[in-house]
Amino acid sequence: MLDEPKAVTQHLIDAVGVLDALRWSAYGLGMSSSTTTRSETARTGTRPVVLGGRFARELPELSIPWSAEAAPAPQVVALNEPLAGELGIAPAWLRGDEGIALLTGAAVPEGATPVAQAYAGHQFGGFSPRLGDGRALLLGELTDADGTLRDLHLKGSGPTPFARGGDGYAAIGPMLREYLVSEAMHALGVPTTRSLAVVATGRPVRRETVLPGAVLARIASSHLRVGTFQYVATQDDRDLLHRLTDVAIARHAPAAASAERPALALLDAVIEAQAATIARWMSIGFVHGVMNTDNMTISGETIDYGPCAFLDGYDPASVYSSIDHGGRYAYRNQPIVAEWNLARFAETLLPLIDDDLQHAIELATGALERFSAHYADAWVALMRAKLGLGEAVSDEITATLATDLLGLMEVARTDYTSTFRALATSARGGVRPDVLESAAGEAWAERWLALEPHADAMDRVNPVYIPRNHFVEEALGAATDGDLAPFDRLLEAVGRPLDERAGLERYAEPAPATFEPYTTYCGT
Ligand code: AMP
Numbered sequence: 001m002l003d004e005p006k007a008v009t010q011h012l013i014d015a016v017g018v019l020d021a022l023r024w025s026a027y028g029l030g031m032s033s034s035t036t037t038r039s040e041t042a043r044t045g046t047r048p049v050v051l052g053g054r055f056a057r058e059l060p061e062l063s064i065p066w067s068a069e070a071a072p073a074p075q076v077v078a079l080n081e082p083l084a085g086e087l088g089i090a091p092a093w094l095r096g097d098e099g100i101a102l103l104t105g106a107a108v109p110e111g112a113t114p115v116a117q118a119y120a121g122h123q124f125g126g127f128s129p130r131l132g133d134g135r136a137l138l139l140g141e142l143t144d145a146d147g148t149l150r151d152l153h154l155k156g157s158g159p160t161p162f163a164r165g166g167d168g169y170a171a172i173g174p175m176l177r178e179y180l181v182s183e184a185m186h187a188l189g190v191p192t193t194r195s196l197a198v199v200a201t202g203r204p205v206r207r208e209t210v211l212p213g214a215v216l217a218r219i220a221s222s223h224l225r226v227g228t229f230q231y232v233a234t235q236d237d238r239d240l241l242h243r244l245t246d247v248a249i250a251r252h253a254p255a256a257a258s259a260e261r262p263a264l265a266l267l268d269a270v271i272e273a274q275a276a277t278i279a280r281w282m283s284i285g286f287v288h289g290v291m292n293t294d295n296m297t298i299s300g301e302t303i304d305y306g307p308c309a310f311l312d313g314y315d316p317a318s319v320y321s322s323i324d325h326g327g328r329y330a331y332r333n334q335p336i337v338a339e340w341n342l343a344r345f346a347e348t349l350l351p352l353i354d355d356d357l358q359h360a361i362e363l364a365t366g367a368l369e370r371f372s373a374h375y376a377d378a379w380v381a382l383m384r385a386k387l388g389l390g391e392a393v394s395d396e397i398t399a400t401l402a403t404d405l406l407g408l409m410e411v412a413r414t415d416y417t418s419t420f421r422a423l424a425t426s427a428r429g430g431v432r433p434d435v436l437e438s439a440a441g442e443a444w445a446e447r448w449l450a451l452e453p454h455a456d457a458m459d460r461v462n463p464v465y466i467p468r469n470h471f472v473e474e475a476l477g478a479a480t481d482g483d484l485a486p487f488d489r490l491l492e493a494v495g496r497p498l499d500e501r502a503g504l505e506r507y508a509e510p511a512p513a514t515f516e517p518y519t520t521y522c523g524t
């Protein structure tokens with residue numbers, strides 16, 4: 001456990017060298033009192049933030065009312081102004097004292113009940129009956145401009161009763177990683193939780209070294225996970241399962257409410273949503289890295305950007321996480337793991353699907369068997385677009401062409417993102433990417449070009465800029481040392497991934513060969 005924050009700060013001030021002193025002063029840690037500089041800025045445009053407490057009220061068994069730990073010297077380091085706008089919150093207000101108090105959980109609107117949510121989960125295949133928010137809080141639900149409920153959630157807000165020995169905090173690097181990658185995913189059209197803000201807390205956090213602490217304010221269409229249902233399944237409480245299912249249906253699959261078997265219709269909807277999301281991951285070369293069932297949402301949104309990475313040279317066996325020794329969550333395994341996780345979800349719903357267990361199993365199995373067709377349809381549609389092919393080209397031809405190209409890329413280990421982007425140039429009759437230079441590559445190009453691919457349409461789907469691993473590391477390293485400029489530039493690039501822009505050329509470049517092997521870490 002950490003010492004008292006003040007004692008740690010003092011210890012740091014005694015121990016750090018000049019460079020570290022710069023880092024700490026950048027985040028208001030001990031070297032100077034920078035906490036007042038932001039407070040005068042703006043209380044203009046204030047509209048009261050209204051936070052509902054629906055989850056806390058309707059599912060009290062699944063949460064523990066809890067408060068955030070006060071941040072000693074909060075300072076906004078990233079604020080998502082467009083997202084704030086969608087939520088009807090003035091960015092200037094969020095930067096002011098009251099906004100920062102909301103973003104760190106120091107003060108919540110009247111009537112809101114911040115809670116730590118309970119959930120269970122299969123982690124690398126092993127079941128943990130009690131995980132829950134160890135360092136996070138659901139502050140409540142906001143209603144966005146479309147009238148949709150969205151969770152406002154904090155990560156890194158201090159230990160909760162679910163902390164299980166963890167310190168409850170988060171370091172600034174991992175919170176900025178989640179901010180950056182989730183916003184890039186959103187810009188790439190992948191369903192995901194969103195990031196509203198990262199606020200440096202001014203609290204030192206002890207990891208392998210001592211790092212500046214931060215809180216991420218996250219927006220999600222809900223924080224219901226497969227693990228939430230698994231937790232309820234361990235409680236043997238049919239009424240609770242019913243209520244949880246009703247909440248999930250209301251938020252994510254309203255049409256299921258009027259289905260003959262609402263729980264089965266919910267299962268169908270989640271299977272379809274997850275199949276679509278995972279197909280999108282695969283199409284952009286995203287590796288989540290920790291697809292435990294507590295990290296799989298009911299909404300279909302991608303959640304928890306811990307040890308995630310993007311493919312550089314194409315290798316479907318790619319694994320980046322330092323703890324994924326068996327490669328369970330390797331790139332190519334992601335659809336299989338999703339299906340496995342959905343089977344765990346289906347098991348929890350069996351009592352509501354049918355009173356006759358055998359019949360319930362048959363129905364759930366039928367639903368699960370549809371995953372692969374949903375996934376294949378979504379994947380082919382994405383590949384059709386990436387290859388610039390029209391609807392007249394059959395799914396079969398599209399899938400074969402895509403698979404053959406990936407096979408060539410695997411042999412040559414060509415960069416996944418830039419190879420697809422460069423294909424449009426070939427479609428225009430220009431230079432061919434490296435992967436098409438071999439005899440097999442030429443044969444592939446001939447087959448493909450005969451189908452008259454549409455280069456402009458390809459440029460509308462194949463990104464120039466993704467959060468390449470080496471740039472993410474560069475940006476987070478600099479941010480940890482107090483320099484946010486590389487983070488801001490990378491965010492600017494990945495925020496509009498399709499529009500090639502002058503001045504951002506380096507962000508389109510593949511990683512240098514010296515960068516591999518890349519390793520990512522959980523529990524940060
Ligand atoms: P994650 O890898 O972020 O999905 O977290 C898995 C579980 O570990 C969740 O129950 C988290 O709340 C918990 N956890 C992760 N880091 C910490 C921490 N520093 N303190 C307390 N709980 C944590």
Ligand code: MG
Nearest residue numbers: 294295303304
């Ligand atoms: Mg998690």
